[in-house]
Amino acid sequence: MISLSAIRKTYGMEQPLEVLRGVSLEIPDNDFLAIVGPSGSGKSTLLHIMGLLDRPTSGELHFEGKNVAQLSDDELSGLRGSSIGFVFQSFHLISHLSTLENVELPLFYLRVPPGKRREIARECLHRVQMDHREKHLPTQLSGGECQRVAIARSLVTHPPLILADEPTGNLDTKTGSEIFRIFTDLHEEGHTVVIITHDRGLAARVPHRVGIMDGLIVDGGAA
Amino acid sequence: MIIWLLELFRDSLRNLVRHKLRSSLTLLGVIFGVASVITMLAIGEGAQRTVLAEIEGLGLKNIIVESVRPPDVTSSTESGSGGSGLLRYGVTHRDVAQIRGALPHLPLTLVKDVKDRVYCGSRRLNVETRGVTPEYFEYFDSALIQGQPLSFLHEREAMPVAVLTAEAAAQLPGIGGAVGKNLKIGAKHFRVIGVVSITTRGNKALVFIPSRTAESQFGDTSIKQEAGRMEFTRNEVGQVVMLAGSESEVPGVAAAVKRIFTKNHVDADYQITVPLDILKSRQRTQQIFNFVLIAIACISLLVGGIGIMNIMLAIVVERIREIGIRRAIGARRFDIFMQFLSEALTMSVLGGILGCLLGIGMCPVATAWTGWPAIINLRAILLSFAVSFSVGVIFGTAPALHAARLDPVEALRYE
Numbered sequence: 001m002i003s004l005s006a007i008r009k010t011y012g013m014e015q016p017l018e019v020l021r022g023v024s025l026e027i028p029d030n031d032f033l034a035i036v037g038p039s040g041s042g043k044s045t046l047l048h049i050m051g052l053l054d055r056p057t058s059g060e061l062h063f064e065g066k067n068v069a070q071l072s073d074d075e076l077s078g079l080r081g082s083s084i085g086f087v088f089q090s091f092h093l094i095s096h097l098s099t100l101e102n103v104e105l106p107l108f109y110l111r112v113p114p115g116k117r118r119e120i121a122r123e124c125l126h127r128v129q130m131d132h133r134e135k136h137l138p139t140q141l142s143g144g145e146c147q148r149v150a151i152a153r154s155l156v157t158h159p160p161l162i163l164a165d166e167p168t169g170n171l172d173t174k175t176g177s178e179i180f181r182i183f184t185d186l187h188e189e190g191h192t193v194v195i196i197t198h199d200r201g202l203a204a205r206v207p208h209r210v211g212i213m214d215g216l217i218v219d220g221g222a223a
Numbered sequence: 224m225i226i227w228l229l230e231l232f233r234d235s236l237r238n239l240v241r242h243k244l245r246s247s248l249t250l251l252g253v254i255f256g257v258a259s260v261i262t263m264l265a266i267g268e269g270a271q272r273t274v275l276a277e278i279e280g281l282g283l284k285n286i287i288v289e290s291v292r293p294p295d296v297t298s299s300t301e302s303g304s305g306g307s308g309l310l311r312y313g314v315t316h317r318d319v320a321q322i323r324g325a326l327p328h329l330p331l332t333l334v335k336d337v338k339d340r341v342y343c344g345s346r347r348l349n350v351e352t353r354g355v356t357p358e359y360f361e362y363f364d365s366a367l368i369q370g371q372p373l374s375f376l377h378e379r380e381a382m383p384v385a386v387l388t389a390e391a392a393a394q395l396p397g398i399g400g401a402v403g404k405n406l407k408i409g410a411k412h413f414r415v416i417g418v419v420s421i422t423t424r425g426n427k428a429l430v431f432i433p434s435r436t437a438e439s440q441f442g443d444t445s446i447k448q449e450a451g452r453m454e455f456t457r458n459e460v461g462q463v464v465m466l467a468g469s470e471s472e473v474p475g476v477a478a479a480v481k482r483i484f485t486k487n488h489v490d491a492d493y494q495i496t497v498p499l500d501i502l503k504s505r506q507r508t509q510q511i512f513n514f515v516l517i518a519i520a521c522i523s524l525l526v527g528g529i530g531i532m533n534i535m536l537a538i539v540v541e542r543i544r545e546i547g548i549r550r551a552i553g554a555r556r557f558d559i560f561m562q563f564l565s566e567a568l569t570m571s572v573l574g575g576i577l578g579c580l581l582g583i584g585m586c587p588v589a590t591a592w593t594g595w596p597a598i599i600n601l602r603a604i605l606l607s608f609a610v611s612f613s614v615g616v617i618f619g620t621a622p623a624l625h626a627a628r629l630d631p632v633e634a635l636r637y638e
């Protein structure tokens with residue numbers, strides 16, 4: 001699915017900060033990978049690079065066999081829209097759009113006609129048991145409910161890859177556990193899932209784990 | 224594609240409605256700009272048509288030479304025949320004979336001015352009296368309103384009859400129509416036989432009597448008593464009106480007439496009026512006027528456009544995170560660009576539509592104010608529509624480009 005080799009990422013010009021210092025990682029199809037590491041170690045940066053939101057400063061990234069460096073900005077946007085689903089710690093729902101409209105949005109950018117869009121979005125909301133709240137605004141939902149909607153949005157294009165950046169970070173343990181459950185189900189259904197988490201308990205339930213420290217991969221298996 | 228555009232438009236509208244106050248304040252700039260363009264163009268058009276109709280009523284093939292009393296009385300030609308002097312001025316029979324000689328086929332008619340006071344009963348009328356031939360009315364855009372016109376019989380027999388313009392008829396005392404009433408011009412009695420409408424400069428109140436009646440009853444000399452001093456003036460021909468064969472012959476005829484008069488007259492005791500020339504200069508003035516209007520319109524729309532740009536830049540900053548989210552879930556730069564451009568366009572076009580409506584609504588008010596009719600033409604509406612659309616494009620592009628160029632990751636992290 002994704003292969004990273006010697007990925008480096010430096011932020012800033014005058015005071016350069018090397019956030020990733022040569023990360024190499026192989027993520028096969030239908031992998032379930034957990035990335036763990038302390039705050040500020042570069043996990044989100046790595047996830048953004050894997051998700052084609054950001055380009056590495058150096059190193060090679062292959063996504064589904066394609067060398068990402070050779071793709072244009074629009075091609076990357078297209079791949080994000082069709083092949084990748086993002087879930088963020090702070091949900092990142094658009095606050096003035098209803099639940100259903102938020103879920104539909106990725107399909108709008110794939111130019112799916114409105115009727116079809118609605119139908120697929122409803123299915124996805126049903127999948128995360130949020131179909132009874134489709135008219136509500138994100139501000140009217142609890143954290144767990146917001147995250148369910150965000151997951152529905154990430155699924156709406158049936159992407160092979162789901163990337164989640166601390167999806168349970170803003171939730172209590174019980175809700176977090178329920179949300180985590182959805183990711184395990186998605187993995188079982190055939191999606192490739194990469195999840196960043198702080199929660200060692202949850203990480204322990206993931207078959208493939210890597211640790212990251214100061215921009216470098218440390219012993220993967222350690223729990 | 225069309226559905227996509229409609230959806231963009233719907234979302235833009237929703238966003239504008241979400242911030243009603245802010246949007247309406249921004250719209251006001253465009254609304255007032257467009258409204259003033261529409262109203263000004265409509266009134267300009269109305270004013271132009273009014274004036275043009277007036278000039279055309281004077282007859283575009285006519286060349287009119289009027290006698291004018293020179294302003295400085297004492298310095299003028301005086302001959303010793305009687306009293307405290309005789310002032311001769313204006314168009315003479317010699318001028319007319321020379322015009323006839325130079326342009327033998329040119330139809331012309333003479334008007335005799337009568338200076339005597341006009342009374343109806345005991346009321347003095349504020350009118351000018353003119354002795355005219357029946358053809359006179361054919362030279363101008365005239366129509367009979369009441370009674371009968373001056374005929375060749377009246378002319379041949381030099382009958383004491385008069386035809387009034389509506390402005391003069393309105394001054395007659397008593398109820399009922401003007402026809403049948405009696406006038407006293409100087410010491411002579413006249414019967415009103417008709418009322419006509421005729422285009423003259425300044426819509427004067429006029430009394431027309433047969434030309435021969437004027438000649439025989441009043442002559443060329445008139446006497447005016449002023450501060451114990453008797454003043455005699457002599458004017459042979461009040462006006463000579465010439466009719467060119469076509470509009471293209473007018474300049475040639477006018478030049479020939481001008482030559483004759485400059486040769487014969489030292490004083491400025493005549494005035495040549497060429498309606499066609501007035502029309503042309505009027506049209507030039509109108510062009511300049513329109514140009515100024517359009518310039519003002521552009522400035523006001525510019526101000527409206529700057530308002531839109533300002534608010535769009537604020538909106539982009541406000542929605543940076545949303546832009547990041549949209550980019551993360553697959554929006555291309557172009558999608559973001561279009562989203563914000565369509566919001567700017569929605570504002571400017573909505574402002575354009577509302578401005579059109581307001582402008583049309585303001586026309587009656589402007590008409591009441593200026594007295595000119597407002598003529599709204601489709602061209603003005605389409606023009607302001609096109610301009611407000613362009614304003615949206617011009618002033619929406621920079622903020623939309625700014626939004627589209629944002630880095631997705633930085634936008635997502637933006638607080």
Ligand SMILES: Nc1ncnc2c1ncn2[C@@H]1O[C@H](COP(=O)(O)OP(=O)(O)O)[C@@H](O)[C@H]1O
Pocket residue numbers: 011012017019037038039040041042043044045046633
């Ligand atoms: N745009 C940026 N410019 C400068 N530094 C950045 C930028 N984005 C992230 N960083 C820095 O990179 C480091 C890694 O950030 P991040 O990948 O978010 O870490 P994690 O997700 O592991 O907490 C942090 O020290 C952060 O301050």
Ligand SMILES: [Mg+2]
Pocket residue numbers: 043044045165
């Ligand atoms: Mg992070």
